[in-house]
Amino acid sequence: MAIVLPYRTEPRLLWQVLEYAKGKGVDRDTLEARLGSGEALREALNALEQLGLIERGDGAEIRLTDAGNRLAYAESPEERQRKLRAVLLRYPPYGVPLERAAAEGWSAIESAWLERIWQVDLRLGQPRNRVEEARTLFFRLAEEAGFGTFRRGVRGQPSRLVLSPDFADQLAAARELLAESSATTARADQAEKPEQPMLSPAIMLPGSSPIALTITVDMSTWELEKIEAFLRMVGLLPLR
Numbered sequence: 001m002a003i004v005l006p007y008r009t010e011p012r013l014l015w016q017v018l019e020y021a022k023g024k025g026v027d028r029d030t031l032e033a034r035l036g037s038g039e040a041l042r043e044a045l046n047a048l049e050q051l052g053l054i055e056r057g058d059g060a061e062i063r064l065t066d067a068g069n070r071l072a073y074a075e076s077p078e079e080r081q082r083k084l085r086a087v088l089l090r091y092p093p094y095g096v097p098l099e100r101a102a103a104e105g106w107s108a109i110e111s112a113w114l115e116r117i118w119q120v121d122l123r124l125g126q127p128r129n130r131v132e133e134a135r136t137l138f139f140r141l142a143e144e145a146g147f148g149t150f151r152r153g154v155r156g157q158p159s160r161l162v163l164s165p166d167f168a169d170q171l172a173a174a175r176e177l178l179a180e181s182s183a184t185t186a187r188a189d190q191a192e193k194p195e196q197p198m199l200s201p202a203i204m205l206p207g208s209s210p211i212a213l214t215i216t217v218d219m220s221t222w223e224l225e226k227i228e229a230f231l232r233m234v235g236l237l238p239l240r
Contacts, residue, residue: 006047
């Protein structure tokens with residue numbers, strides 16, 4: 001999926017969409033009936049899709065991804081903040097400036113610096129008007145996650161995110177949460193795959209009449225001594 005910077009929506013609307021999409025999902029018509037059919041909803045869906053929180057089918061159905069479920073079913077505001085930090089860190093246009101700010105020891109992320117990361121370092125090639133509004137949404141989401149406080153530009157001061165004193169620790173915890181989520185997903189995917197028995201090729205037994213024999217081995221138990229004894233018995237391995 002091509003990167004299209006989220007903009008022209010607000011965190012409150014993102015949470016509402018996540019709430020409606022819990023369980024079996026929700027269709028676009030239902031969302032429009034409850035939340036309105038304007039640009040804000042369209043861009044909220046784009047933001048959630050960019051952040052990997054929802055997926056849209058061929059029709060109008062909207063479902064939560066695994067990450068979306070973890071965020072939507074957070075049991076407390078503190079847990080939701082922790083989950084949101086991991087979501088923001090995983091999305092490159094957000095994760096790269098967050099990581100770089102931590103590495104360079106910044107106390108704030110300013111709007112001009114953020115635009116440079118997006119347009120020069122990441123080469124996103126986004127329209128200028130989109131970048132300007134996308135910065136605001138980034139700052140607001142980062143504030144929601146507890147990474148810092150959003151300060152709007154006034155009296156010659158640029159818009160910026162003043163980072164929390166424990167920003168580096170928050171980022172480290174978000175990395176650990178991402179690693180745990182990836183490991184859990186990998187284990188779940190492995191568990192869903194049916195176990196395939198290992199089949200040996202046909203072997204020839206001693207004697208005048210050739211017999212084709214196929215051996216099915218249950219490798220989940222790894223009873224190597226029994227396997228070896230059987231292979232010696234049928235002549236595949238030499239007797240001791």
